[in-house]
Amino acid sequence: MVIIENIDDFDLSETFNCGQCFRWNQTADNTFTGIAYSRVLNVTKEKNTLILRGTNVEKSFESIWKSYFDLDSDYKKIKLHLSRLDENLAAACQYAPGIRILRQEPWETLCSFIISQNNNIPRIKGIIERFCQLFGEEIEPRFFAFPTCETVANLSLSELEPIKCGFRDKYILDAARKVATGSVNFEVIKNLPLDKARSELMKIKGVGPKVAECTILYGFYRLEAFPVDVWMKRAMGAFFPNKEPSYFGEFAGVAQQYIFHYSRMNPSFFE
DNA sequence: GACCAGGTATTGC
């Protein structure tokens, strides 16, 4: 068990349920169990104390979870900066002030957001869960790692059929094959300017601007990336007319997350 | 049963 005191600006439910990740489930009050980096973690928050439980969590805290939960970033400062930029953005920050951007694995992020296209979040989670159960390593009884791109690269379309991902099956295989062979190279992409990183990822079939942007933001922790989906289009029209992503500056991706969640939880804004 | 879901590729003008 690892106990970290004095954690502010972090709410587990807001962070896990704001649409950035798909493998965390609530297992008790203020308690979630999930899988990342091929490890199972149980995380609880009581007031300002974060409690992590899991196999070897004492060791993996420093190497993985501290970074995964972005505990070294000052979200109070980021939110203050964003709130001074725009009063509608300030309202979005206040709506769910405990959201943090998770530092997720690039391959899992890419694959998850390929699955997300023209799809809804409950079904996305179901597809990903079946995908992991069928092709991921069972790291603990009934808990499965995300399948490696090498494993997926060697699958056929018919083997992918049971996950019921529909027309996205061919996109998943193309992504896995390009990443596994290195024709799309994450080590290169992570250091590329945003527009180059985007076009590299878009060499994959089924990866357009939106999926590329989500991969860059969540998978590479590039906070200036600004994914625009149907919800963000609505929100931009209603709250930020005639504004470009650059309006939100170096933390545009964080701003996007507050705005996206605020909009999705309040669909009546757009009636 | 239509309509929609954190889009993208393809087609038609």
Add this chain to the structure above:
DNA sequence: GCAATACATGGT
């Protein structure tokens, strides 16, 4: 170039 349409599946 840019607007329309198909795409698998399941929830509302």
